[in-house]
Amino acid sequence: MGQPLNIGVIGCGAIIAQYLASFRKLAAVRLVAVADLDSARAQAVADTYDGVRALSVDRLLAAADVDLVLNLTIPAAHADVALKAIAAGKSVYGEKPLAATTAEARAVLESARAAGVVVGCAPDTVLGTGVQTARKAIDDGLIGTPISATATMATPGHELWHPNPDFYYQPGGGPLLDMGPYYVSALVTLLGPVVSVTGAASHTRSQRTIGRGPRAGEVIPVDVDSHVTGILVHAGGAISTLVMSFDAVRTKSPNIEIHGQAGSLVVPDPNRFDGDVELFALGAPEWETLPASAGFMEAGRGFGIADLAATPAGAEPRAGGELAFHVLDVMESVLESARSGSAVAVRSTASRPEPVPLTRPAIPVEFLST
Structure with a gap:
């Protein structure tokens, strides 16, 4: 409690820049590692962000300091990466859609429930x-x-x-x-x-x-x-x-x-x-x-992860897997x-997410003077 959620990103394509911009101003999350099938692309991201390591996908999944995997791979890979992250004991937040099919998405949610980890998904x-x-x-x-x-x-x-x-x-x-x-x-x-x-x-x-x-x-x-x-x-x-x-x-x-x-x-x-x-x-x-x-x-992509980090244990995040599946x-x-x-x-349903009061982001101390 009170500590930032440590994030490891898999997939360093164009969309990651928008997440990085948000992470720099969110106190609830801390980026610690990035990975991509193209190791040079991961290293290029790490070089722009202090304290971030460029790792292989397997090493990122095994990293003890990664609490949640942000899955920014292409849609066809969403379920596979999510399932590997869950098997490694990590919570997962993915780019949309949750998976390529509801069958794959169901497997992700069921695996997460069995593992006791949280699933979130864009769009936030x-x-x-x-x-x-x-x-x-x-x-x-x-x-x-x-x-x-x-x-x-x-x-x-x-x-x-x-x-x-x-x-x-x-x-x-x-x-x-x-x-x-x-x-x-x-x-x-x-x-x-x-x-x-x-x-x-x-x-x-x-x-x-x-x-x-x-x-x-x-x-x-x-x-x-x-x-x-x-x-x-x-x-x-x-x-x-x-x-x-x-x-x-x-x-x-x-x-x-x-x-x-x-x-x-x-x-x-x-x-x-x-x-x-x-x-x-x-x-x-x-x-x-x-x-x-x-x-x-002043929100941007990644605010859903900060909201997930602030969600009480056992409660569904606003940008959660239940809504994404539906x-x-x-x-x-x-x-x-x-x-x-x-x-x-439509076979599934979802609770209408709780409303968000008018809220300014909590900015990390190191950025308050910039």
Whole structure:
């Protein structure tokens, strides 16, 4: 108690920079080691962070001073790395999705329960002031009983900017499993768990061309659906419509919009921690921007780990494995429905995570003067 949670990171790709920025300002966590199949990449990260060792994956898993493994590998490797970390007695926090399939994710959660360790999972963007302020508005009754929601993500594809986009178009990727966790996690946080879904999906191109980096011009295969639509029925009765696309060029639709009988709410991008929440109350003359009233302020990727570190023993973290499993189950059910042409009952559920009061991060003493 009172000591920082020691973190070892496996996977030193582009996303790690955002976690490093957060770790530098979070008193609840301490980065101690990094590992990558490319040892030079791990060493490059260690060289930028005082006191951090670059290790092999096996040595990191065996390290006595690593309390939690942050799993930043590609989605296809999420379950394998998590299971190895759990077998080594470590808690795990993974990038989204929790695993490539619910079967793999279930094995991770069951292994963690048997080992007595904790599982957390991105996205933790839902803990920021954007989604949390919207949640407080709903909980405070500003829109009345929620009726419906729309969630829209439209982009022509990550190959336009990512130098190694292959995994986005392999099993475990695609617009739904890649970007859907942000949107579905936000919808569950705002409206509660999902009980059934209906889905449709299309696969418009069998190949993509890398647009940037040393592999620019290289053609890669597409083995997943690249445009997915889902209708989600929440346990509380609200109905959400989800559109996730790697085929569309652009949209002017709000990222998320919630409608109730007393008002409508525009929720900011769930891939961000902040952003304006707008309310149009029944009878009001115009949209009103709500002040930030809940959530972690100045947050970034990794705040979910700090929240996990502060979660009482035996309690589920806000960005925990239960929520991540349910979100994955919802997305997998949407794809199952798209294949079958029939509605699918979502077999899992999850408690709506506890709200986050408006909170500033606890900054380590060594950074207070900088």
